Amino acid sequence: MSKYIIEGGKRLVGEITIGGAKNSALPILAASVITNSVSTIFNIPKIRDVDVMEQILESIGCKVNRVDDIMTIDSRPFSEIRIPEDLVREMRSSIILMGAMLARCGQVEISYPGGCDIGPRPIDLHLKALKALGADIKEAHGYIYCCAEQLKGCEIQLDYPSVGATENIMLAAVRAKGTTIIRNAAKEPEIVDLQNFLNSAGAKIYGAGTSAIRIDGVDKLHGVEHTVIPDRIVAGTFMVASAITGGEVVLKNIEVEHLNSIIAKLREAGCMIYNNCTTLKIIGPKRPNAVESIRTLPYPGFPTDMQAQMIALLSLANGTSVVCETIFENRFKHVDELVRMGAKIKTEGRVAIIKGVKELTGAKVTAKDLRGGAALVLAGLAAKGTTIVENIYHIDRGYQDFEKNLASLGADIQKIF
Structure with a gap:
């Protein structure tokens, strides 16, 4: 079974071209x-x-x-x-x-x-x-x-x-x-x-x-x-990758109009974002701000497919954030794995309450679905030490050359078959 091995603590810097949705x-x-x-x-x-x-x-x-x-x-x-x-x-x-x-x-x-x-x-x-x-x-x-x-x-x-x-x-x-x-x-x-x-x-x-x-x-x-149009969820995932590592990443071949709800919440979290119609630069903060409330909704609301990635980011925020999942009832499976890495998150039904910690630590974790798996990778990028993410076939369902693209931005990540 394939897995990722990630050495955390590397600041992501560079350019990435977003593929089809x-x-x-x-x-x-x-x-x-x-x-x-x-x-x-x-x-x-x-x-x-x-x-x-x-x-x-x-x-x-x-x-x-x-x-x-x-x-x-x-x-x-x-x-x-x-x-x-x-x-x-x-x-x-x-x-x-x-x-x-x-x-x-x-x-x-x-x-x-x-x-x-x-x-x-x-x-x-x-x-x-x-x-x-x-x-x-x-x-x-x-x-x-x-x-x-x-x-x-x-x-x-x-x-x-x-x-x-x-x-x-x-x-x-x-x-x-x-x-x-x-x-x-x-x-x-x-x-x-x-x-x-x-x-x-x-x-x-x-x-x-x-x-x-x-x-x-x-x-x-x-x-x-x-x-095919560019993938707004892949774009959002790389935006969070920049944010969670305090990085500076330029995304090319995007439709900014499709990303407005994600941009708004990342700005709340302290990110600096500059964009034109098809290109976006995101500079991550030294430490993210807590976000008072994120509520997943049908488009043009905040996408459920970005909920897990944002929870990974907010687990390191300065303060307490609340995320409400209104689309699917069983979409917090990544939370237990983030807790293994030191996150302080409690779930009550469709609500997650995230009390930010100063650092996450590397651990052996398991991807249980596509976006939750991506969130664990993002957490591993920011964590202290080595993170192993197993069951990454889930991630392969929706991200092309995920580890190669992250490595091109400076991440220390390997895919082991």
Whole structure:
């Protein structure tokens, strides 16, 4: 099992270029199935979740060619409606294949999805929406069977602005008969990127980035070239890496507009941040300030995917901080591991109370999910002594060459296989 060995205490300095967004690349790759053509996607991150999506596409008959950060998908040979259970269990985002395959051929068989164990993430919203569009859905033996002769547009009111459900509806409705309107839609930048891809391929979608999205169904889509947006969570993680080490790091190829909530909280913590549209410099403080309150919320609120990294930073702050996790109920698994490193953190339900300490000490810790694992690495960068982070396959799901990029900024970190 792979692990990181980190010698803490090194100040990070330098420049880093941010790659494509995992949470944008995955739905766009799923969308390529609908085109029945050849699509080329640029700025694809080299991460485990993308590897799994590539295997899924190949398993249903698509031809995939990948060179560096460019992936070409030929979905014309598409031939299989059943998605392999082992791949679905490895990655939750595989659920968005439901909408794409219903749009392509009107049938899909898929098991319940896996991914990080960060609390219940029911797919009821997805199934309810697909049924509203006219899909017949049966659940048996751990599998979901969906079919529809012709999906029909309708108005869908989401009970919660779920990113995955919004994407699934967009994918399913793009070839439905008539108009579909999603109300209380997710507003994340990745939704806008999916709209841009689909519209370039011939779809008629309006309103992504707002709470109401309109999809006018079309007969067919065509192949397209598209560049994935930068990963705002990877950018935020490197911002915290600079902050927690008192470093000075420049991030290139970013969308600053996507980072506003993260920038605001890091400034509260005492960081100096300078930016233009696509570049940002962050200078970390000698010791972070405590932040009175962080509350995770759907975009444009503070992202749940940055909660763990901020808790690592605030564990070293001068004072007491409070973090409230409103999105997932089981997303404090990293806290016990940080406590092993000397952090003083108490959790009560969905609230974490962090009393800052002057220093963390290196320890053997275990990554239990993607973002929590990244947070442990950040803590190790600032800790006194040696930190060993195990189970880093979680981190590989969402960060390309994480240890190499950190080492390029001056971190003392090795990946041991």
